[in-house]
Amino acid sequence: MRTWLPLIAVAVLASAAAPKPAIQVQQAEVRIPAGGGTTTTGYMIVKNGGDRPDRLVAAACSCAAAVTLHESVNQNGVSRMLDVKAVDLPAKGEVSFTTGGLHLMFTGLKSPLKAGDKLAVTLSFERAGPVAVSFAADPMAGMMGMEGMAGMDMHHGHSPGQ
Numbered sequence: 001m002r003t004w005l006p007l008i009a010v011a012v013l014a015s016a017a018a019p020k021p022a023i024q025v026q027q028a029e030v031r032i033p034a035g036g037g038t039t040t041t042g043y044m045i046v047k048n049g050g051d052r053p054d055r056l057v058a059a060a061c062s063c064a065a066a067v068t069l070h071e072s073v074n075q076n077g078v079s080r081m082l083d084v085k086a087v088d089l090p091a092k093g094e095v096s097f098t099t100g101g102l103h104l105m106f107t108g109l110k111s112p113l114k115a116g117d118k119l120a121v122t123l124s125f126e127r128a129g130p131v132a133v134s135f136a137a138d139p140m141a142g143m144m145g146m147e148g149m150a151g152m153d154m155h156h157g158h159s160p161g162q
């Protein structure tokens with residue numbers, strides 16, 4: 001009996017390591033810029049259903065020259081945007097990208113957006129790897145949440161960077 005125990009332990013470890021898709025992205029929207037501008041913002045909710053933390057480290061879209069991770073912060077009453085190197089996703093947790101907080105920054109949009117357009121964005125996660133997400137173009141993107149009416153709101157989840 002005793003000699004079987006190590007084999008059982010190995011079997012349990014192997015099944016626990018089996019991969020499963022952990023990342024889910026919901027309410028992915030990009031705001032249609034006013035006046036045909038070529039810079040805009042994207043919003044979403046990123047859920048990590050996995051047992052281990054992950055990090056969003058990059059975003060890309062063939063629709064734009066660049067997509068970067070940004071966070072709006074309020075410093076001494078002045079709202080400004082900071083580059084974010086990575087966004088931590090706790091195990092079994094979620095992070096919201098909303099107006100006045102974290103967002104994707106699209107620069108150099110290659111064609112004008114209209115309502116109903118879908119942008120194919122690839123999000124890159126440290127652990128989960130690339131995840132393809134369709135962002136819907138909407139003139140009100142990011143404005144439907146609790147903070148939607150307060151563009152200069154004072155509360156934001158955490159300080160930028162590490």
Ligand SMILES: [Cu+2]
Nearest residue numbers: 070071081105
């Ligand atoms: Cu920005």
